[in-house]
Amino acid sequence: MAAKLNLSGPSDSDQSSLNDQSVSSRSINRSLRVAEKQRRKNEAGDPFVLALKYFSDVEAGTPVLGNDDLERNLVLVEKVAYSKGLSPEAISIMLEFAMSLRMGTILCPRVLKCLIPATVVPQEAVVRAVVWLGVGKIPFGTQVLFIKWVLTMFDMIDAKDHLRAIYGFIFSFVTEENLCPYICHLLYLLTRKESVRVFRVRKLLELQSKLGRQPFLLHLLSLYKVFCPELVTLSIPSRMKSGFRNHNSPWKSVLIGVQKRNGSQVASSIGLAFTIKDKTNTRKRKHCHLELPALSSVVNKQAQTELSSSRKVVPLVQLHSFAQLLENMHHIELPAQMGSLLGSSLALQYLDCVQDESALLRLNFWLGYALHEEFLFCGDGGASQNSEEALQFLNKLLSTQHFLQEGFSSSEAFLYKFLSVWDGSLLRPQILGLLSNIPVVPSSQIRQLLFEPLMQLFFTSSMFFKCGLMECLNNMLLKWLTWHSVYALEDDLDISLNSHTSINMTLSGFKDSVMELVNFVGRLASVGLQLEGCHSLLLSFILDFYETVCDTFLKYGLPLVVMPPAGVFYPTLFAADPVSVDRLAYIMYRYKVNLTSAKNQEKVTEQAFHISRQTFREFNHYVVVMVNCLWNSKMFQPGMDVQLGEELLLKSNVPEYWTSFDLIHHPAFLSYAVDFHQRCWPGRKDMDLNSIKHSKPWSWYLEYLFTQGYDGLKQFVQSNISRQLTAGDGQDNSLSTQQR
Amino acid sequence: MTSDARSEKKRETETGPEGIDRIEIRLDLFTNVNWTRMSLLKPFSRLPGLNTASILLVENEEQFQQSLADALVEETAVTVNVRLAKSLPLPMKNEEGRPRIDLVVFIINLTSELSFQSAEASLKYLDPGYFLGKVCFMVTNARNASVPTERLDTVRKLAASLHCPLLFAEDQTPDGVANATERLLTILKVAAGLVPMATALYLSNLTRCTVPPDIDQPSFD
Numbered sequence: 001m002a003a004k005l006n007l008s009g010p011s012d013s014d015q016s017s018l019n020d021q022s023v024s025s026r027s028i029n030r031s032l033r034v035a036e037k038q039r040r041k042n043e044a045g046d047p048f049v050l051a052l053k054y055f056s057d058v059e060a061g062t063p064v065l066g067n068d069d070l071e072r073n074l075v076l077v078e079k080v081a082y083s084k085g086l087s088p089e090a091i092s093i094m095l096e097f098a099m100s101l102r103m104g105t106i107l108c109p110r111v112l113k114c115l116i117p118a119t120v121v122p123q124e125a126v127v128r129a130v131v132w133l134g135v136g137k138i139p140f141g142t143q144v145l146f147i148k149w150v151l152t153m154f155d156m157i158d159a160k161d162h163l164r165a166i167y168g169f170i171f172s173f174v175t176e177e178n179l180c181p182y183i184c185h186l187l188y189l190l191t192r193k194e195s196v197r198v199f200r201v202r203k204l205l206e207l208q209s210k211l212g213r214q215p216f217l218l219h220l221l222s223l224y225k226v227f228c229p230e231l232v233t234l235s236i237p238s239r240m241k242s243g244f245r246n247h248n249s250p251w252k253s254v255l256i257g258v259q260k261r262n263g264s265q266v267a268s269s270i271g272l273a274f275t276i277k278d279k280t281n282t283r284k285r286k287h288c289h290l291e292l293p294a295l296s297s298v299v300n301k302q303a304q305t306e307l308s309s310s311r312k313v314v315p316l317v318q319l320h321s322f323a324q325l326l327e328n329m330h331h332i333e334l335p336a337q338m339g340s341l342l343g344s345s346l347a348l349q350y351l352d353c354v355q356d357e358s359a360l361l362r363l364n365f366w367l368g369y370a371l372h373e374e375f376l377f378c379g380d381g382g383a384s385q386n387s388e389e390a391l392q393f394l395n396k397l398l399s400t401q402h403f404l405q406e407g408f409s410s411s412e413a414f415l416y417k418f419l420s421v422w423d424g425s426l427l428r429p430q431i432l433g434l435l436s437n438i439p440v441v442p443s444s445q446i447r448q449l450l451f452e453p454l455m456q457l458f459f460t461s462s463m464f465f466k467c468g469l470m471e472c473l474n475n476m477l478l479k480w481l482t483w484h485s486v487y488a489l490e491d492d493l494d495i496s497l498n499s500h501t502s503i504n505m506t507l508s509g510f511k512d513s514v515m516e517l518v519n520f521v522g523r524l525a526s527v528g529l530q531l532e533g534c535h536s537l538l539l540s541f542i543l544d545f546y547e548t549v550c551d552t553f554l555k556y557g558l559p560l561v562v563m564p565p566a567g568v569f570y571p572t573l574f575a576a577d578p579v580s581v582d583r584l585a586y587i588m589y590r591y592k593v594n595l596t597s598a599k600n601q602e603k604v605t606e607q608a609f610h611i612s613r614q615t616f617r618e619f620n621h622y623v624v625v626m627v628n629c630l631w632n633s634k635m636f637q638p639g640m641d642v643q644l645g646e647e648l649l650l651k652s653n654v655p656e657y658w659t660s661f662d663l664i665h666h667p668a669f670l671s672y673a674v675d676f677h678q679r680c681w682p683g684r685k686d687m688d689l690n691s692i693k694h695s696k697p698w699s700w701y702l703e704y705l706f707t708q709g710y711d712g713l714k715q716f717v718q719s720n721i722s723r724q725l726t727a728g729d730g731q732d733n734s735l736s737t738q739q740r
Numbered sequence: 741m742t743s744d745a746r747s748e749k750k751r752e753t754e755t756g757p758e759g760i761d762r763i764e765i766r767l768d769l770f771t772n773v774n775w776t777r778m779s780l781l782k783p784f785s786r787l788p789g790l791n792t793a794s795i796l797l798v799e800n801e802e803q804f805q806q807s808l809a810d811a812l813v814e815e816t817a818v819t820v821n822v823r824l825a826k827s828l829p830l831p832m833k834n835e836e837g838r839p840r841i842d843l844v845v846f847i848i849n850l851t852s853e854l855s856f857q858s859a860e861a862s863l864k865y866l867d868p869g870y871f872l873g874k875v876c877f878m879v880t881n882a883r884n885a886s887v888p889t890e891r892l893d894t895v896r897k898l899a900a901s902l903h904c905p906l907l908f909a910e911d912q913t914p915d916g917v918a919n920a921t922e923r924l925l926t927i928l929k930v931a932a933g934l935v936p937m938a939t940a941l942y943l944s945n946l947t948r949c950t951v952p953p954d955i956d957q958p959s960f961d
Contacts (some may be wrong), residue, residue, distance in 0.1 A: 377885045387913075421882040421892075423908045425919035452950050459947045460907060460923045527946060531930070531938050 051076045052090055055097040064103050074107075078114045085118030085258040088158070092125040099132035099146070108142045112149055116251060116258050120158040126150060127162050130170060140178045147182040152251045154189055167195045174207060184216040188365070191220070193227045193358075200224075201231050219365075226358045325350060339366050342400045352404055360408075367397070368410030376417055387427070394430035398437075406483075407437035419453040424461045432468055436475035440483065440505060443512035451520050458524055463535055466528050470541035473521050477514070477548055481556035484510060511560050518549055518562045526567025534571045536580060542568060543583045550590040553598050561594055561611050563618040566641055573626060574661065578668040578710065581630075586712025588626060589719055591619055623720055630666065631721060633659040633693075663705070664689050676704050749809040749822035750834075781830060782867040783874050786840040793932035794821035794839040795924065799847035800858035802826055804880055804911045808847075811921035818934055820925075828862035842932040843940075844870055845924060847878045848895055850887045856895060863902070873940030874931050875904045877949075878920065880911040899949035906949035 051073035064070065077094065080086065086094065097103075098111035130150075133143060150157075157163070163170075167190055173183045187195075201224055208217045225232035319325050319332075325346055332350060341347040341363055351359055374390065401407050411434055422431065441450060458469055505513075525542040532538050546568070552558045563569075564587075572584040598611050625641065628634040635658045636644055649657050659665050664673040673689050680697060692701050706714045781796075795812065797805040802824070809822040821839050823830075830838070844866060846859040859877070866875065877899045882892060899906040907923055910916025927947075931940040 376883050378883050421908050423910050423916060423919055424923065425915055426910055426913075456905060456907075456947045456949070459943060460905060460926055461919075462922050462926065531935060531943075533936070 048076055048080055052093050056093045058097070058102060060100075060102045062103055064106055070103070070107075074110070081114040081116045082254055083258070084261070085116045085255075086114075087118055088120055088122045088125075091115055091117055092122050095125045095129050099129040099138070101132075101137055105137070105139055105142065108138065109145055112142070112145050113251070115149060115153075116254050117153060117156050118258065119156075121153050121156050123157050123159045123162050126157055127166060130163075130166060133173070134169065140176075143176075143179055144182060147179060147186060149251065151182060151185055151189075152255070154186075160190065164190050164192065164195070167191075171200060171203075174203065177211075180207070180211070181214070181216040184220045188220050188223055191223055191227070196224045196228045196231060198231055201228075205234065223358065223361060226361050319346060322346065322349065329353070339363075339370065342396055345403070348400060348403050364408050364410040367408055368414060371411060371414040372417075375414070376421070390427060391430065394427060394434065398430060398433045401434070401437045407434070407439055409439075412438045416449045419450075419457075422453070422457065424457045424465055428465070428468060432472040436472045436479065438476065440480050440510060440513050442505070442509065443516045446513060446516050446520075451516075455524070458528065459531070463532055463538060466524075466532065466538055467541045470521070470525070470538070470545060473517065473524075474541070474545040474548055477517055477521075477545070480510075480514060480517070481548070481552060481558060484558055485556045511558070514552075514558065514560060515562060521545055522562075522565040522568065526565050529567065529571045534575065536575065536577050539572060539575060539580050540583075543572065543580065543587065546587050547583070547590070550587045551594060553594040554590075559598060559611065561591065561598065561615050561619075563591070563615060563622065569622055570642065573629065574667075576667045578672070581666070581668050582710045582712040584712070585626070585710075585716035588619075588623060589712065589715040592623070592719055595619060626716075627720060629661045630663050631717075633662040635659070635661050659690075663701070664692050669705070672705060672708065673701070676701050679704075749813055749824060751824045780865060780867050781828065781841060781844070781870070783841070783869045783872075788840055788842075788933065789819070791934070792819040792821065792839070793843075793928050793934060794823065794841050795928050796823045796825060796841045796844045797847060798825050798828060798844065798859065798862055799849075800826060800855045801849055801852065804847050804849070804909070804917075807911070807917050808921055808924070811917055812924065815925055818929065818932075820928070827858050828865035830865075842874060843924070843928045844875045845878055846875070847880065850879055850881045850891055850895070851884055853891070856891065860898065871902055871904065873942070873944035875902065876907060876924075876927060876944075877904055878907045878909050878924070880909050882908050893951075896949060896951050900951045903944065903948045905944055905947040 054069065054073045055077070058070075062070070077086070077090070080090075094111055094115060098108045098115075101108065129146065132138070133146065138146075167187070170183065170190070171187060173179050174187070176183070201221070204217055204221055204224070208214070208221070211217065221232055221234060225234070319328060325332075329350075341351060341359070351363070370393075374393075397408075397411065401411075415431070415435055415438060418431065419435075454469065458466055521542075525545070528538060529535070529542070546564050549562055549564070552560050552562075569584070572580050575581055595611065595616065602610055621641075628637060628640070633656075636642065636649060637658075654660060663669050673692060674687070677684075677687055677689060677692065680692075680700065692698060702717065797808060799805040805824050809824055812820050812822050823838065823841065846862065847855075848859050849855040877895065879892070879895060881887060896906060905927070907920070909920035911920070927943065929935050930938045930943045933939070
C-alpha cells in the first residue's frame with residue numbers, strides 16, 4: 001500500500017520536507033534522491049508495479065480477446081489512475097504501450113483515457129508518442145484523441161524544449177484534415193520566433209484557401225504575424241472567434257478531481273522545479289484548475305545552464321530584481337505557462353516595458369481560455385464552483401490590470417459574453433471592476449455589446465446594483481478620459497496608440513463613444529431615479545458621474561460637453577437633501593467654467609472643434625431655471641420646463657407658490673432658514689421667513705449657508721449672480737449669464 | 741411581520757385522481773371554444789387587492805420555484821401571493837380562490853429540452869394582455885457546459901419575439917436564489933402597480949430581451 005502511494009506521488013515523509021520553503025534546492029534534491037531509493041526498494045511486490053511491468057514487457061501480437069492478465073492489469077492501472085493519477089514513469093510506460101500498438105488499435109483509446117498524471121507528464125514520453133503518430137497505423141479518431149490529450153495535459157508536461165525541437169515534425173501533420181485544428185492549437189502553444197518560416201506560412205495560407213478562414217488557422221497565423229510581420233501579409237480581423245475549440249474531453253473533470261484529492265502533493269512536487277514560489281501560493285494550489293501557475297522555465301532544469309548560455313536566453317524565473325531584468329531585457333525567455341506572469345510583478349514590469357506583443361497575445365490567449373472555461377462553460381452549471389477560488393483569481397486579474405493600467409482584450413471579450421448570461425449578483429464587485437477597465441468600445445458596437453445587457457440588468461435589479469453599476473460606469477468613463485489625455489497627440493487630432501492596445505481610433509470616433517456612454521448613463525439615471533423614487537443614495541452616485549462629465553474639457557482636454565438630462569437635473573434641484581442641491585450647484589459651476597474656457601480657446605486658436613450651440617442653450621436654460629427657482633422666487637414661470645396651470649396652482653391653496661423652491665422655502669434648506677431666523681431674531685415669537693428676503697438679512701443668510709459647507713452653492717452664486725446692493729427688497733438681484 | 745403572515749404560496753397543479761380527470765376533460769375539450777376561453781388566464785379579470793401582489797411561477801421541474809416561493813413570501817413591504825404551477829392551463833377548480841395574477845414567470849432549465857417545450861406550450865393559455873409587461877422568463881443553468889448553445893438562442897428568440905424580459909438566475913447557490921427573488925420582486929411590484937409613475941409595460945419596454953449578435957462571428961471589416 002505504501003509502495004503504491006509512493007508511485008503516485010512523493011510520500012508524506014518527504015513531502016513535509018519539501019514543503020519547507022527555507023530548505024535550499026540542493027538539500028531538496030538530496031532528499032528526493034533518498035526518497036527515490038526508498039521507492040525502488042518498496043516497489044518489488046506491489047501489484048500495480050507488476051501491472052506496469054506487464055505493459056512494458058508485453059510482446060507485440062499478444063491477443064487481446066480473452067486475455068485475463070491484460071484485463072486485470074489494465075483495470076488495476078485504471079483504478080489507480082482515476083483515484084490518484086499516474087506517476088511520470090507510469091505515464092511513460094502506458095503511453096508507449098498504447099501508441100506502439102503492441103496489442104492492436106482497440107486498446108489504444110481506453111489507455112489514453114486513463115492517462116491522468118498525478119504530478120507531471122515526462123516530455124520524452126510525449127515526444128516518443130508523437131513519433132509513433134508518424135508511423136501511420138493509428139486510426140484517425142485515436143490520433144485526434146492523443147493530440148487532445150497532449151493539449152489538455154500541456155501545462156503538466158515537465159519541459160517543452162524537446163517538443164519544440166520537433167516543431168517541424170509536428171507541423172507536418174497540419175495537412176491531415178482531421179488533425180489540423182488540434183495540431184494548430186498545439187503549434188500555437190509551441191511556436192517561437194525561430195519556428196516561423198516562409199514555407200510554413202505558405203503552407204498555412206494554402207490550407208486556408210482550401211479550408212476557408214478557419215479560426216484555428218487564423219489564430220496560428222496571427223501569432224506568426226506577431227513574430228514575423230514581414231512574412232505574413234494577411235490582414236487579421238480584430239475581433240476573432242474565440243480561439244480554439246473547447247476540448248470537453250474526458251480528462252478535465254477527472255484531472256481536477258485527482259488534483260484536488262492530492263492537492264498538496266502535487267503542489268510540493270511541482271514546486272521542486274521552481275525557485276520563485278511564495279508561501280501563500282501553497283494553500284491556493286489545492287485547486288489547480290483556476291489558479292495561476294508559478295513561474296517555471298520551458299527548458300529542462302539540467303540542460304538549462306548550458307542552453308541558456310549558448311542561446312543567450314535567460315528564463316524569467318531566474319531573475320530576481322529589477323536591475324537583473326534591465327540587464328537581460330533583450331534575451332528573456334518567457335515561461336511555458338503564460339498565466340504565471342500574472343503572479344509575478346517582475347514579469348508584469350517586463351510586459352509593461354517591452355510591450356512584447358507575442359507575450360501579450362499568449363497571455364490573452366491563456367486568459368481567455370481560462371475565463372471561458374471556468375465561468376461560461378462550467379461542468380456542473382456552477383454549483384460547486386469554488387467561489388473563494390474564483391474570487392482570488394479575478395482579484396489577481398484586477399490587480400494585474402491596475403498595475404498595467406489597462407484591460408486585457410480577452411477579459412473584455414469574456415465580459416461581453418458573461419454579461420449576457422449574468423444574474424447580476426455572482427461575483428458582482430469583481431465583474432463590475434473588470435467592466436470598468438474595458439478599453440474604449442467603438443460607438444457602432446457599444447450598444448449591442450454593452451448597453452443592452454446592462455440595461456436589462458439595471459432596471460430589474462435592486463437599488464444597490466443600480467448604485468454599483470453607476471459607480472462602475474463612472475470609473476469606465478474616467479479611464480477612457482485618462483486614456484485619451486495620455487495618448488492624444490498635441491497637434492494631431494487623431495489619437496495615436498502604441499501597439500499595446502491595437503485599437504486605432506480617431507478623435508471623432510472616441511468622442512462618439514464617450515457621448516454614447518454619457519447619454520446612456522443619462523437615460524439609466526433618469527429612469528432609475530423615477531423607479532426608485534429619487535432615492536438619495538442613487539442620486540449621489542449619479543452626481544458622482546456628472547462631476548466627471550462636467551469637467552471633460554478642462555481636466556481631460558476633450559472638447560466635449562454633455563449636459564445632464566432633465567430627468568436628472570430636476571430631481572436633483574428639487575431633492576429634499578441639501579447636499580444634492582449643493583452638488584448640482586457645483587456641477588453647474590464647473591460646466592460654466594468649462595464652457596467659458598472652451599469658448600475662449602475657440603476664439604484664440606480657431607481650432608476645428610466647437611461645442612454645439614445646443615449645449616450652450618441647454619446650459620443657459622438650466623442656469624436660468626436654477627437662479628429663478630432658488631434666488632428670484634419665480635417658480636412656475638412660463639418658459640420653464642416645469643409648468644402648471646394657473647388655476648391648478650391656485651386650487652392647491654399654497655400661499656405664494658412661486659416662492660416654494662427659493663433658498664428659504666426649498667425643502668432642503670427650510671430647516672436652515674428656520675434656524676437662521678431664530679438666531680437672527682431670537683426674541684420674535686411669530687416666524688416670518690419672508691423677512692429673510694430683505695437685502696441685509698438675505699446676505700447674512702447666504703453667508704450663514706456658505707459657512708455650513710455649501711461650497712458648491714457659493715461658487716454657483718458667485719459665478720452666476722451679480723448683486724446690486726441697493727436698499728430695498730431682495731428682488732433686485734439680477735441674473736447674469738455670460739454665455740450665449 | 742403581520743403582512744408576512746398574510747403572504748402565502750399555493751400550488752396550483754394538484755396530482756391525483758382529479759388531475760387525471762382534468763387531463764381527460766382537457767383532451768376532449770380542445771376544440772371547445774367556450775372551454776378555451778375559460779382556461780385563459782386574464783390579467784384584469786379581477787380587482788387587485790390592497791397592497792397585494794400576486795405572482796405565478798411556472799416550472800416544469802417544480803424545483804427552483806419552490807425555493808423562489810419560500811424566499812418571495814418573506815417580503816414584508818407588500819403582501820405577496822405566490823402561486824406555483826407545473827404548466828398552463830391552470831386547473832379550473834381553483835378558479836374561484838385565485839387572486840389576480842400580476843406577473844407570470846416561466847422558469848426554464850436550460851439543461852432540459854422538456855423544460856423549454858413545456859414553457860412554450862404553456863404560453864398559449866395566457867391572455868394576450870399579459871404580454872404587455874406581465875410575463876417574464878427566468879433561465880437557469882445558462883453557464884453549464886452541457887447546454888447546447890442553440891437552446892439558449894431559441895429561448896432568447898422566444899423572449900424577444902414576445903417582447904418579454906429574460907432573466908438569468910443561479911439557482912444552486914443561496915445568494916443566487918436571493919438575488920433572483922429580489923429581481924422578481926422588483927418587476928412584480930411594478931407589474932402590480934405598487935411603484936408610482938411606473939407601469940408594467942413601461943418597465944418591460946426597458947428590459948425586454950433582444951437577440952444579441954453573435955459575438956463570436958468574425959468581422960471582416
